[in-house]
Amino acid sequence: MKWVLCVVATLVMWGQAMAADKLRIGVAGLTHTHVHWIFESEKRGDIEIVGIAESNRALAKRYSEQHGYSIDKVYPSLEAMLDATEPDAVTAFGSIREHLEVVQAAAPKGIHVMVEKPLAINLEHAQQMASLANKHDIHLLTNYETTWYPTNHKVKQVLTADAVGPMRKVIVRDGHKGPVKLGINEEFLDWLLDPAENGGGAIMDFGCYGVNLMTWLTNGQLPDSVTAITQQLQPGNHPLVDDEATIILTYPDKQAVIQASWNWPIGRKDMEVYGETGVLYADNRHTYRKRVAEGYDDFAQTTKTLSERPYPYDDPFSYFKAVIDGSITPEPYALSSLENNMLVMRILDAARLSASSGKQITLEKNQVQ
Structure with a gap:
């Protein structure tokens, strides 16, 4: 009986440590359908979606019903979401042109960014994004399937x-x-x-x-x-x-x-x-x-x-977390x-x-x- 209680206590402590160690992620946009990926990856337990920025309320509601997140997590703008939730990182799931806007909003706050491929709409935007990432010492990653x-x-x-x-x-x-x-x-x-x-x-x-x-x-x-x-x-x-x-x-x-x-x-x-x-x-x-x-x-x-x-090289958001916490150096x-x-x-x-x-x-x- 003592052995069982010890195992249960260990599992509880492990679960609490896991929860405390989760990467707090904000989602910038829902119009890129690759966004379904992060909702599925959240189930792995190493990240937590703390806020979503999406002005299209109908789209946000549709996806909330599909993935089970609270509509209260949805904010009308990226700035509102960042101010309210203060995430560790942001993942961009809007248009490619909007990638620059995400970095412009997140980098000065020290918030790391992962965008869907490609990095930017053109080299000029990419150079501005890289400059901001270097200036504010954030990670800026690009996700490809x-x-x-x-x-x-x-x-x-x-x-x-x-x-x-x-x-x-x-x-x-x-x-x-x-x-x-x-x-x-x-x-x-x-x-x-x-x-x-x-x-x-x-x-x-x-x-x-x-x-x-x-x-x-x-x-x-x-x-x-x-x-x-x-x-x-x-x-x-x-x-x-x-x-x-x-x-x-x-x-x-x-x-x-x-x-x-x-x-x-x-x-x-x-x-x-x-x-x-x-x-x-x-x-x-x-x-x-x-x-x-x-x-x-x-x-x-x-x-x-x-x-x-092997984990964390099997999932973009687990990898993102590992890069941010220094577990791996790319x-x-x-x-x-x-x-x-x-x-x-x-x-x-x-x-x-x-x-x-x-x-x-x-x-x-x-x-x-």
């Missing part, structure tokens, strides 16, 4: 071990059939299809994934040139933005081809990394393959189904890092310029970020 894929990390691990020789070509494909065809809610579509709020269409929405991964795989190497082609294959659904984009990045000893599309019949997020002696495939979140060349066109293949990465040019995503924005700006001008854009290595 593919950051948490164990297959992508396996690819880099095997590549670093020189299992297929030096990297020569990378192909990254991301996208789906298109937001309208998917039936995405109106509040999301309102800004996703507006270039003033999103910066573009597929080139921004999905082009950023490949650029982020390539910047990580090369440990922050800037490409020599950026060439991009965009098309509009569904003008009725996406009249103001591109829905098909191909970005080519050249380096002295390798090339990357990034295919971003709202026209894939089947949704996908996959990557192929070609070395001199073999190929590494991240087919999806869990399926990893390695092919080692044998002769002209034959090969030996191994396939693995990978488990989720490696240089880590996928979520500010230095990685500043380069991403520079490359995406060049890609949009290339697509609009029809020219290859050369990047200057000594340009200040």
Whole structure:
């Protein structure tokens, strides 16, 4: 009986310590449907959503009924939410243009920020955000779904071990059939299809994934040139933005081809990394393959189904907490890092310029970020 009481007391104490140690997060906006992710992640027990800033009361009420949070947690503006709840951190789930406004409000208060991909609507906004983050000594992270894929990390691990020789070509494909065809809610579509709020269409929405991964795989190497082609294959659904984009990045000893599309019949997020002696495939979140060349066109293949990465590397908000409390220190040019995503924005700006001008854009290595 004493043993049982001891176990119960220990569990109670552990639960109290866990509650006291939770990261207090404010949610800035609900119009980005990735926001459902944080409501699910809150159930892990290491974060607590203390306030939500959303002016669309109907949307806030709809999501409160879906996720079970109190409507009393919702404030009409970001400033009101920050003043009332004083969170440790803020996660941005509004339009990409609004990311700068979130950092402008949070950074001077010493509040850390995580935004959904991409970091900003353009490099100019990104530079202002980075300046504020550095001035006020806050963490500013960018969340990509593919950051948490164990297959992508396996690819880099095997590549670093020189299992297929030096990297020569990378192909990254991301996208789906298109937001309208998917039936995405109106509040999301309102800004996703507006270039003033999103910066573009597929080139921004999905082009950023490949650029982020390539910047990580090369440990922050800037490409020599950026060439991009965009098309509009569904003008009725996406009249103001591109829905098909191909970005080519050249380096002295390798090339990357990034295919971003709202026209894939089947949704996908996959990557192929070609070395001199073999190929590494991240087919999806869990399926990893390695092919080692044998002769002209034959090969030996191994396939693995990978488990989720260990805590806190398996969830963006657990990771955010660990970075803030110092449990982990991100490696240089880590996928979520500010230095990685500043380069991403520079490359995406060049890609949009290339697509609009029809020219290859050369990047200057000594340009200040």
